[in-house]
Amino acid sequence: MGLLSSNNKIPIRHGAQQQGIREACQMARDVLLKTAAQAHVGVTTGEVDRYAAAEMKARGCKSAFLGYRGFPGNICISINEEIIHGIGGPRVIQDGDVVKIDVGIEYNGWIGDNALTVPVGNVAKETLHLLAATEESLHIAANHARDGWMLGDLCASVEEHVIQYGYSVVREFVGHGVGRKLHEKPEVPNYGVKGERPRLKAGMTLAIEPMVNMGTGKTRVLADKWTAITQDRKPSSHYEHVVLVTEGEPELLTFRKRMFPKGVNDLTPLPVSELF
Numbered sequence: 122m123g124l125l126s127s128n129n130k131i132p133i134r135h136g137a138q139q140q141g142i143r144e145a146c147q148m149a150r151d152v153l154l155k156t157a158a159q160a161h162v163g164v165t166t167g168e169v170d171r172y173a174a175a176e177m178k179a180r181g182c183k184s185a186f187l188g189y190r191g192f193p194g195n196i197c198i199s200i201n202e203e204i205i206h207g208i209g210g211p212r213v214i215q216d217g218d219v220v221k222i223d224v225g226i227e228y229n230g231w232i233g234d235n236a237l238t239v240p241v242g243n244v245a246k247e248t249l250h251l252l253a254a255t256e257e258s259l260h261i262a263a264n265h266a267r268d269g270w271m272l273g274d275l276c277a278s279v280e281e282h283v284i285q286y287g288y289s290v291v292r293e294f295v296g297h298g299v300g301r302k303l304h305e306k307p308e309v310p311n312y313g314v315k316g317e318r319p320r321l322k323a324g325m326t327l328a329i330e331p332m333v334n335m336g337t338g339k340t341r342v343l344a345d346k347w348t349a350i351t352q353d354r355k356p357s358s359h360y361e362h363v364v365l366v367t368e369g370e371p372e373l374l375t376f377r378k379r380m381f382p383k384g385v386n387d388l389t390p391l392p393v394s395e396l397f
Contacts (some may be wrong), residue, residue: 122186122197122206122225122234122303131306133324139365142326145182146363146374149233151397152176153224154377156273157198158393160220160239161292165232166198169222170209177226185225185232185303189218192347197223199348204291204332204340206347211282216242219252221359225303232299234328235375236361240390248335248356249388251288253356254382255333258282258311260379262329266321266364266371272307273317279331280312286385289338291357294349296330299363308310321366326374330361 131235134142157171177184182196192206197220199207200214207221214220223236238252258279264277280290296309307319311331336355343350351357365372378395381387 122189122224130323131319131322132300133322134300134326135324138300139206139324142233142363143374144229145226145228145233147233147237148180148182148228149224149226150375150377151353152180152182152226153222153235153237153375154393154396156224157222157237157239159279160214160222160241162216162242164328166209166212169198170195173224182226182228183228185234189303197221199260199359201356202351202354203374204334204349204351206292206344206349210320214241215301217244218242219244219248220360221357223359223361224293229266230303233375234247234299234361234363236330236359236376237380238250238358238360241395246388248388250286250354250385251333251335252358252390253388254283254286254288255331256360256379256381257258257384258333259329259360259362260329262331263362263364263373264331265372266327266366268321268323268368269367270321271316272309272319272321273313274315275321275329276310276313277315283331283333283389289334289336291332291334291338291340293340294332294363296328299328300326323366323368325366326363327366328363329357329359332357332359
């Protein structure tokens with residue numbers, strides 16, 4: 122879920138705190154992948170949402186989205202031109218759809234948050250390219266989550282990567298710090314100025330979530346006051362990980378295998394069942 126945050130200080134987590142958010146993120150990852158595997162032709166978005174709710178209940182966690190600022194869904198599920206914050210309901214998933222599933226959970230007082238885009242059936246090659254480039258930009262950005270590096274470099278890397286393909290990043294919604302609350306400082310937009318502060322420090326936990334559109338980056342929100350779509354109705358793609366900044370290599374707390382292991386060089390996506 123990519124909303125602006127309001128806290129002023131960037132939290133630093135140590136020891137047992139890191140382990141707490143690590144466990145919540147691993148649970149969020151498991152719920153996401155189990156839920157994403159339900160996105161098939163003929164299934165409604167409401168059925169997928171209810172499946173996620175049952176998974177959360179079975180694991181002893183709860184949705185971090187349900188009731189957040191009045192959000193009515195257990196997860197965010199958004200199709201094709203819908204970017205983020207879609208609400209599960211009667212819409213039936215069709216062959217060729219791309220389904221964005223965003224799962225946030227709370228477990229033992231810690232938040233896990235992650236998302237991916239599921240191609241269903243016979244998806245157009247140009248749309249698969251959008252997905253692959255978006256996922257690739259996520260991993261490029263995550264590699265910038267290092268102690269002493271600048272947040273501006275991380276943010277700029279997303280837009281720098283995707284604009285080479287003619288894509289646009291969404292500017293109205295951003296990634297964010299995450300931990301005790303769903304949205305903490307810092308804000309993590311998918312664009313930025315290289316070298317711009319703050320300087321990242323070990324112990325920061327960032328939800329990095331590229332939202333990339335095939336056409337214009339401009340958006341509008343539907344009458345439900347939540348679902349954000351592309352103004353030109355062209356497809357959008359969304360991938361998200363929570364990343365722990367460390368003294369060494371960044372740690373993907375919501376780690377899963379990449380759907381497009383070779384990025385845009387191979388547009389054959391791995392099935393969700395193989396991402397565990």
